[in-house]
Amino acid sequence: MRVTTEQVGDEDAEMARTGGTRGTALEDLIGEFQVSPPSMREALRILQAEGLATVQRGNVGGAVVHVPRPAKVAYVLGMILQSQGTTLDDVFSAMRLLEPACAAACAARKDRATTVVAKLADTIEESRAALDDPYEFMRLARRFHEELVRNCGNQTIMLLLGALESLYSVHVDTLARRPSRQGVYEDRAMRAIMHKEHSAMVDAIRKGDEAAAERLARRHLTNDSRPTTGVIGRKLPVRASILRDV
Ligand SMILES: [Zn+2]
Numbered sequence: 001m002r003v004t005t006e007q008v009g010d011e012d013a014e015m016a017r018t019g020g021t022r023g024t025a026l027e028d029l030i031g032e033f034q035v036s037p038p039s040m041r042e043a044l045r046i047l048q049a050e051g052l053a054t055v056q057r058g059n060v061g062g063a064v065v066h067v068p069r070p071a072k073v074a075y076v077l078g079m080i081l082q083s084q085g086t087t088l089d090d091v092f093s094a095m096r097l098l099e100p101a102c103a104a105a106c107a108a109r110k111d112r113a114t115t116v117v118a119k120l121a122d123t124i125e126e127s128r129a130a131l132d133d134p135y136e137f138m139r140l141a142r143r144f145h146e147e148l149v150r151n152c153g154n155q156t157i158m159l160l161l162g163a164l165e166s167l168y169s170v171h172v173d174t175l176a177r178r179p180s181r182q183g184v185y186e187d188r189a190m191r192a193i194m195h196k197e198h199s200a201m202v203d204a205i206r207k208g209d210e211a212a213a214e215r216l217a218r219r220h221l222t223n224d225s226r227p228t229t230g231v232i233g234r235k236l237p238v239r240a241s242i243l244r245d246v
Pocket of ligand 1: 141144145198220
C-alpha cells in the first residue's frame with residue numbers, strides 16, 4: 001500500500017514540477033499502476049489530504065494534479081507553531097536572525113540589477129507614494145521584506161524563510177486593518193525612517209556590497225530606538241487559520 005501511494009505521488013510530483021495537471025479516470029490509473037481499486041482510492045485520498053490532487057466525480061471526472069504551493073508550507077508551519085503556543089515575537093526573532101543573510105545573498109547575485117533590485121526599487125517607489133497612508137505603507141513594507149527573501153537566489157531559503165515572512169505578514173495585515181493596532185506604522189516620522197532604511201538596503205544590494213547589505217538589514221530589524229509597544233502583534237499567539245485561504 002505504502003509503495004503504491006509513493007509511486008503515484010512521485011509521478012504526480014514530477015508532473016507538478018513540470019507544471020502539468022491532468023484529469024485521469026480512476027480506471028486508467030488502476031490499469032497504469034496495476035493496483036486494486038481500494039489501494040488506488042487510498043492513494044488518491046492521501047494526495048487529496050496533502051492538497052496535491054483533487055478527485056472529480058462523474059463522466060468527465062478523474063484525478064487532477066495540483067502544483068505544490070509554497071503557501072502550504074506557511075500553513076503547516078503555522079499549525080505546528082500554534083500547537084506549541086508560539087507567539088509572533090518568536091517568528092519575528094527568527095526572521096531577524098535570517099533576513100540579514102538573505103540581504104547579503106541578494107547583494108551577491110550577479111543578475112541582481114534585473115532581479116532583486118528591480119523588484120525592491122518598485123516597492124520603494126510605491127511606498128514613497130504611500131507615506132501618508134499607514135495601512136498601505138505597512139502593506140508595502142511587508143512586501144519589501146517578502147521580495148527581499150523571494151529574490152535572494154537560494155530556493156530552499158526562499159521557501160523556508162518565505163513561509164515565515166508570509167506567516168508574519170498575514171497576521172500583521174489582519175491586525176493592522178484596525179487603526180488602533182497599527183503600532184509603529186501610526187507615526188509618519190517612523191514610516192519615513194523605515195522608508196529610508198529600506199532605500200539604504202537597496203543601495204547596498206545594488207552596489208553588490210554584501211557586508212553593508214547584511215549590516216543595514218540587521219540594524220533595520222533590531223532598531224531598539226523604536227517604541228517596543230508599537231510592535232504589531234507582540235505576544236500574539238500564531239493562528240494557522242488566518243493562513244487557510246491564502
Ligand atoms: Zn522593513
